[in-house]
Amino acid sequence: MKKLLLLLIIPLFLTGCYDYQELNNRAIIAGVAIDYEEDAFHINLEILNNKKSSNQEEASSKTYYVKGSGPTLDKAFQDCHSRLSKEPYYSHLKILILGEEVAKEKLSEVLDYMIRDATIRNIFLPVLAKGSKASEILETTTTENPVVSTSIQSMIENNKTNDSISILKDFEEFTSEIIDPYRDGYINTISKDEDTLLLSGIAAFHEYKFSFFLDTEEAITFNTLNNDSTNYYINIPCENDQEKYVTIKLYQNDGTSFEFQENNITIQSKLNASIVEDSCHYDFRKPDTYNKLANLAKPLIEEEYQNVINKLKEEKTDILGISDQYYKKYRTPLDSWYTWNFAYDIEVNINKNGLIFEVKENE
Numbered sequence: 001m002k003k004l005l006l007l008l009i010i011p012l013f014l015t016g017c018y019d020y021q022e023l024n025n026r027a028i029i030a031g032v033a034i035d036y037e038e039d040a041f042h043i044n045l046e047i048l049n050n051k052k053s054s055n056q057e058e059a060s061s062k063t064y065y066v067k068g069s070g071p072t073l074d075k076a077f078q079d080c081h082s083r084l085s086k087e088p089y090y091s092h093l094k095i096l097i098l099g100e101e102v103a104k105e106k107l108s109e110v111l112d113y114m115i116r117d118a119t120i121r122n123i124f125l126p127v128l129a130k131g132s133k134a135s136e137i138l139e140t141t142t143t144e145n146p147v148v149s150t151s152i153q154s155m156i157e158n159n160k161t162n163d164s165i166s167i168l169k170d171f172e173e174f175t176s177e178i179i180d181p182y183r184d185g186y187i188n189t190i191s192k193d194e195d196t197l198l199l200s201g202i203a204a205f206h207e208y209k210f211s212f213f214l215d216t217e218e219a220i221t222f223n224t225l226n227n228d229s230t231n232y233y234i235n236i237p238c239e240n241d242q243e244k245y246v247t248i249k250l251y252q253n254d255g256t257s258f259e260f261q262e263n264n265i266t267i268q269s270k271l272n273a274s275i276v277e278d279s280c281h282y283d284f285r286k287p288d289t290y291n292k293l294a295n296l297a298k299p300l301i302e303e304e305y306q307n308v309i310n311k312l313k314e315e316k317t318d319i320l321g322i323s324d325q326y327y328k329k330y331r332t333p334l335d336s337w338y339t340w341n342f343a344y345d346i347e348v349n350i351n352k353n354g355l356i357f358e359v360k361e362n363e
Helices: 002-013 073-082 100-105 107-116 134-138 148-161 171-179 216-225 287-315 322-330
Strands: 026-037 040-048 063-070 087-089 095-098 125-130 186-193 196-206 209-214 232-237 245-261 264-278 341-351
Touching: 026 100, 026 134, 026 148, 040 073, 040 134, 063 073, 073 107, 095 100, 095 107, 095 134, 095 148, 100 107, 100 125, 100 209, 107 171, 125 134, 125 148, 125 171, 125 196, 134 148, 134 186, 148 196, 196 216, 196 287, 209 216, 209 287, 216 232, 216 245, 216 264, 216 287, 232 264, 232 287, 245 287, 245 322, 245 341, 264 287, 287 341
Parallel strands: 026 087, 026 095, 095 125, 125 186, 264 341
Antiparallel strands: 026 040, 040 063, 186 196, 196 209, 232 245, 245 264
16 A cells, blocks of 8 residues: 555656746747848847846846848748847747738748747737838837837737727638638738837738738728727718718627629628717707618718728738638639629617717706
8 A cells, every 4th residue: 555655646756847947048039020131031039038137126128139130031040049048938929020021922931930830839919010120110119118029919909999900810810811722811010100119900911922901991991891890980971061070889780791692792781889979969869860870871881891892802812701701601612702793781770878968958
């Protein structure tokens, strides 16, 4: 019995991770920026500074940067790693920033390298730098946001529930879209305004290459079409004064769906709405007011939908996954969806949420 008890206790002292190392011996990488110019990849790593001063206070800078370059991604990363005094650690990677040239010409190489590297967890967020180099975006630190990668991640997550410009999509999901023959991929874009980083819309891809940008307004409309929006605002001009508006906030009811007929695709969209601001002084105690606003809102929504659809058709880029939905329904490819006509069946239900009625004294 004693021997059996001893055998049961011994394994408790033998457990451990075979590759365990102290965090102090690792360079914890929070962000990676990849640019491509002059026939070479240029890598910039944002590394968390875990160095402590003698009095155990945090070091003055929360991050530092290491750069490297090479004719291939592997050589460029090796060049970065050779400049580190610690082992590179990618398990806490938050953000991958791609330069425009990388997105246009070298995306397949980036996807292949990141997927094959077993030390990298593919749950980080990919973004495209717009109007600046990826490395410049990664180094835009401020006192408020000293860790750029964490700042961008928070910006994307918070905006998803506020203005609905951004999308929550990790690297693995993006890669799955890119390699799917029935749909195209898309990611967030980040731009720089002096020392401030901004969400600037969506970058659309087609066949392993960057295709075009959707600006912030188009991104919100696209996210609504794609059932990925929580806030979608429409300004309805007053009937007697076109410079004033009623602003309504729309959100998905049963979502948007696609109905396929011969050479025709009908987009069905059911939206609930609430009044955000009224400069027209409508009488919201009358049910007819809501019906009137709903009828006025429909053509405005249809116009914004049509603008985004036309852009997708012009670029022949299927980030809405229309071909994918058609294939799932009919089990045959729909390669020429962009030649089909689009119609809209939009239902808007405006409620009284958030309204304060102004009642005159003599009423």
